[in-house]
């Protein structure tokens with residue numbers, strides 16, 4: 001009887017041990033699936049087509065946000081979970097910070113497992129931002145607040161640190177071969193982001209346009225548009241509105257297909273203004289407003305400054321030090337503009353002068 005009892009206990013022991021390990025196994029599997037889900041494993045659920053190979057970096061063909069595709073994500077809870085309806089906030093914050101909304105949106109969706117992450121659900125923290133202790137997730141009052149904090153981080157990485165490509169960002173967001181990534185999930189970050197930004201209609205800025213361009217520097221100076229040397233309007237008085245004439249205080253540079261192409265710095269210097277003046281609408285309607293739209297001013301020292309108007313979106317950040325020929329923004333049509341062009345000014349002691357004599361060396365091979 002005793003032995004049988006003992007045997008009975010023994011069998012029960014095995015059963016209990018099996019049960020416990022079964023429970024532990026299920027528990028661990030669930031946790032693993034949650035982590036994989038949060039890291040974007042759920043992409044396969046999203047029915048997203050396969051990448052077409054190549055470098056994978058896809059830019060929006062017209063440099064614009066593809067609204068239809070954008071809405072497919074942010075107006076549909078299956079694709080954005082708790083981030084549904086926050087598409088406009090992401091666009092607004094992007095415009096404020098000079099970020100590409102497609103890149104911001106894609107990172108947000110990816111980092112939250114399409115709006116389902118625990119950090120988002122319980123702490124309004126879409127970016128998974130940590131407290132200064134590096135261990136605790138920050139808590140925000142609203143998802144909008146969480147998105148705003150995330151936009152600041154992205155601004156610091158992309159605009160201040162200059163990590164403009166998905167690869168650059170991947171090295172920071174999901175470094176490969178680090179201790180806290182034993183299963184090498186981070187190696188999926190870059191390809192997934194490329195696929196996602198493509199499926200969202202393509203990047204709109206900080207894309208091809210922000211790559212380095214090869215500009216001839218002559219005497220420490222550079223032409224300001226790698227796309228064209230065509231000057232469509234010169235410095236001086238011109239008909240503004242029938243009988244009135246206005247002084248055009250710069251030169252206009254444009255040619256077919258210039259929209260979305262880079263604008264480069266005329267000389268070495270420091271960015272003193274990167275802001276908007278007048279409307280920031282990018283429209284082909286005549287004179288949507290007044291002003292430069294998004295523009296950049298660079299101080300080259302010795303009383304010389306340059307200005308670049310009507311950019312597509314916010315250009316390079318204030319305070320950045322640039323070299324002649326560095327990319328500082330993207331051609332658009334914001335402000336008082338009837339079509340995509342660069343309005344380029346040279347100022348001496350804060351007064352605009354005719355830039356022609358200074359740009360002649362670059363026009364010689366026209």
Ligand SMILES: [Zn+2]
Nearest residue numbers: 250251252343
């Ligand atoms: Zn102009």
